[in-house]
Amino acid sequence: MRKILCIQLGRTGLFLGDSFWTALRDDNRILPSGKYRGPHRSRSKGYKNQEAYRIAFGEYMDKAASRLLEVGTFFDQTSSSLFTPRSLLIDTDPTRLENAAHFVAPPHIDNWIIGNEDADANWAKGYHVRGPELIDQIVTAVEAQTIAHDLDGIILFHSLGGGTGSGLGTLLLERLRASRSYFGTLATVSVLPSPRMQENVLEPYNAVLGLSKIAKLADLCFLVENEALRNIAMVHLRQKDPTYADLNLVAGRALAGLARLISSLGLPRLRGYLRPERWMNLITVSTAQFQPHDTSLLPRDLLQQVLAVYNGLVAFRPEDGKALIRYLLFRGSIDRNATIKEIRHLRNQLPPPFPDWPTNSMVPHFQDWGLAHFKNNLTMVSNHTGIKMALVRLLKDFNQLYGKRKFVSAYTSHGMPESEFMEAARALQDLIQAYQAFENQQVDRDEDEEE
Numbered sequence: 001m002r003k004i005l006c007i008q009l010g011r012t013g014l015f016l017g018d019s020f021w022t023a024l025r026d027d028n029r030i031l032p033s034g035k036y037r038g039p040h041r042s043r044s045k046g047y048k049n050q051e052a053y054r055i056a057f058g059e060y061m062d063k064a065a066s067r068l069l070e071v072g073t074f075f076d077q078t079s080s081s082l083f084t085p086r087s088l089l090i091d092t093d094p095t096r097l098e099n100a101a102h103f104v105a106p107p108h109i110d111n112w113i114i115g116n117e118d119a120d121a122n123w124a125k126g127y128h129v130r131g132p133e134l135i136d137q138i139v140t141a142v143e144a145q146t147i148a149h150d151l152d153g154i155i156l157f158h159s160l161g162g163g164t165g166s167g168l169g170t171l172l173l174e175r176l177r178a179s180r181s182y183f184g185t186l187a188t189v190s191v192l193p194s195p196r197m198q199e200n201v202l203e204p205y206n207a208v209l210g211l212s213k214i215a216k217l218a219d220l221c222f223l224v225e226n227e228a229l230r231n232i233a234m235v236h237l238r239q240k241d242p243t244y245a246d247l248n249l250v251a252g253r254a255l256a257g258l259a260r261l262i263s264s265l266g267l268p269r270l271r272g273y274l275r276p277e278r279w280m281n282l283i284t285v286s287t288a289q290f291q292p293h294d295t296s297l298l299p300r301d302l303l304q305q306v307l308a309v310y311n312g313l314v315a316f317r318p319e320d321g322k323a324l325i326r327y328l329l330f331r332g333s334i335d336r337n338a339t340i341k342e343i344r345h346l347r348n349q350l351p352p353p354f355p356d357w358p359t360n361s362m363v364p365h366f367q368d369w370g371l372a373h374f375k376n377n378l379t380m381v382s383n384h385t386g387i388k389m390a391l392v393r394l395l396k397d398f399n400q401l402y403g404k405r406k407f408v409s410a411y412t413s414h415g416m417p418e419s420e421f422m423e424a425a426r427a428l429q430d431l432i433q434a435y436q437a438f439e440n441q442q443v444d445r446d447e448d449e450e451e
Contacts, residue, residue, distance in 0.1 A: 002073050002152040002266045005145045006087040009169055010119075012159030012191050014089055014096060015244070016224075018103045019252030020157070020259070021085045027256050028071050034082030036071065070263040073152075086149070087111060088141055092130040092164045093118040113137055119163030121200040123209040124416035126167020135171055143181050153185035153267035156218075161193030161203035166210030173217040185267040187220040189255060192314075192390055194226035195397060197244075202407060204397035209420065211394070212427035215282060219271050222258065222283050224251055225390050228315040235310045254287040254313055257379025261329045264365060273363070274383050276324055279434060282387045286312040288378040299330070299339040302378035303346055314390045321386030322439055331367045332376035339364060388435040395428050 008017035029037040075083040089100075092115035100112065115134050119126035145151065156172070158165035169188070176183055190211065193203035215221055232250045233242035262270060275281050288297070288305035297305075306328075309317050330339060343362050401407070402421055412418055 002263065003086065003149045004074055004262065004267060005142065005149070005151050005154045006074065006085065007142070007154060007156045007158075007172075008087055008089045009156060009158040009172070010091055010162050010164035011093070011096065012162060012165055013157040014091060014099065014103075016159075016189070016191065016248050016251055017087065017089070017157040019248035020255045021087070021103075021252075023252040023256035024074060024259050025085075027260070028075070028083075030071070030075070030083050034078070034084055036081075036083055070260070073263040074259060076149075086145070088113065088138070088145070090134070090138060090164075090168075091115065092126065092134065092168065111141075113141060119167055121161070121202055121206065122163040122410060122414065123167040123170075123202075123206040124411040124414040126163035126165075126169075127171050128167075128415040130164065131168040131171040134168070135175055138172060139175050139179060142176065142183065143179070146181055146183055151184045153187060153219075154183050155267075156186075156188040156190075158188065159191040159193070160207040160210045160214075161191070161200070162206060165191075166206040170210050170213045170217075173214055177217055185219045185271050186217070187222065187267060187271075188214060188218045189222045189224060190214060191251075192223060192225045192227075192394060194230060197226050197230060197247075201401070202410065204394065204401055205407070205411070205421070207394055208398045208428055209424045211391075212424035215431065216279075216427075218281060220267075220274065220281050220283055222255075222285060222313075223387060223390060224285075224313045225315060227393075228310075228313055231310050231315060251313060254285050254379065257287055257329060257331075257377065258285050258381060260331070260367065261327060261365065261379065261381060264329075264367070270327070270381075273327065274325060274381065276383070279431070280324070280383060280438075282383075284312055284314040284382050284384060284387050286380040286382065297376045299334060299342045302330070302376060303328075303342055306378050306380045314387055316384075316386035316389040318384075318386065320389050321384055321435065324383040324385070326362045326384075327381045328362060328364045329367065329379045329381075330364060330376075331369065331378070333368075334366060334376060336364075336366055339366075385435045385439050388432050391428055391432050395425065395432070398425060398428075 006017060006020075008014045025032075031037065071083060074086060076086045077083055088111050090113045094114050094116055097112060097114050113134060115130055117130060119130045142154070154176070156169060158169040160166045160169075169190075173186065173188075176186060192211075193207055211221075226247060229247040229250050230242050233239045233246045237246060237250070239246050265273075274283055286306045288302040288311060305311055307318060309315055328343070330336075343364060347362065402425070408418060408421070411421075
């Protein structure tokens with residue numbers, strides 16, 4: 001059985017993770033009590049004879065067994081046959097423990113690790129001061145989970161704009177990489193800040209300092225941009241002024257689809273498919289069908305939605321880059337033959353996003369059961385060079401601050417050398433240029449072939 005440990009780090013990690021668990025719990029038909037309901041069961045009424053019902057019941061039992069295995073990817077089953085999220089909840093802020101009882105799907109209270117003082121939205125304080133106070137305890141807890149469950153991988157939920165999520169998150173990945181223990185695939189769900197929803201002026205500093213290192217440490221980095229979540233909430237949820245709760249709701253639904261793909265393929269296998277080059281590990285997730293008002297969407301409609309700029313967790317246009325590979329998880333009453341035809345038609349109609357090179361493809365997967373409250377649903381997980389646009393926006397915000405040397409002393413006073421600012425900015429700029437060079441190389445090769 002594939003097993004994943006989720007680590008919810010900092011305030012954003014805790015609340016985004018809770019939205020993820022809520023959506024995944026509903027998706028897996030797990031009640032708030034933790035009781036597993038299993039897939040819908042067909043009744044004997046309506047079958048021609050007992051033999052037909054026996055065959056249908058056998059198919060149901062096979063489906064139930066398969067579903068139960070997938071539930072075990074992210075949930076632990078207790079001795080009382082209840083299912084709880086397999087997660088560690090971590091924050092440097094001691095007051096965060098007060099929220100434990102309010103989470104919809106709280107893990108065991110033993111899975112909490114809490115510090116004595118907040119990192120004050122400062123990467124340097126999270127990395128150099130508060131992080132070292134907790135890091136040994138965290139690594140010990142992760143090692144214990146690894147031994148107990150033979151983990152397939154770890155997913156870290158965190159914000160790059162905060163001090164705990166970015167600073168302690170960086171330190172944690174460094175320690176896990178340096179550890180002799182095997183933790184499987186290390187992935188992150190990393191939230192980029194939005195200037196329009198900025199809570200702290202230091203967010204661009206934290207995000208650049210954190211992402212410049214985490215992009216090198218993680219096997220897969222699933223980026224989530226608050227600005228993109230805000231757009232989705234405004235367009236699809238009709239929210240004029242979305243709150244962070246609204247953003248978490250949108251992200252939680254999309255990430256539940258990602259979890260289903262991980263349950264089907266396994267995180268190491270997905271890593272092998274999604275990452276054609278070691279450095280190209282920044283991944284985006286898109287989803288169609290944010291509202292249940294229309295439950296009869298056809299494959300063509302789903303594909304059009306999932307490729308739209310306002311349906312991705314990172315906002316960019318298809319023409320902003322080139323798609324290297326896209327994994328498409330269709331769920332519900334989907335005509336598979338019609339879907340494959342639509343994918344082929346789409347590839348013929350949209351050649352720019354699909355360069356003619358061997359690793360490029362759109363790979364469909366199908367599941368008969370849809371997302372809760374939706375008949376048909378599509379989740380797309382992509383490695384697309386257009387994700388560099390998020391880095392460009394982030395670096396612009398960083399340069400506006402650092403160009404005037406604002407708040408630099410807030411970091412150097414916690415033991416961080418000022419040179420780290422420029423090193424982090426250069427690392428991000430190098431990554432942007434690497435994506436651009438990759439795109440240009442492909443264009444040149446295509447032109448040479450046409451000649």
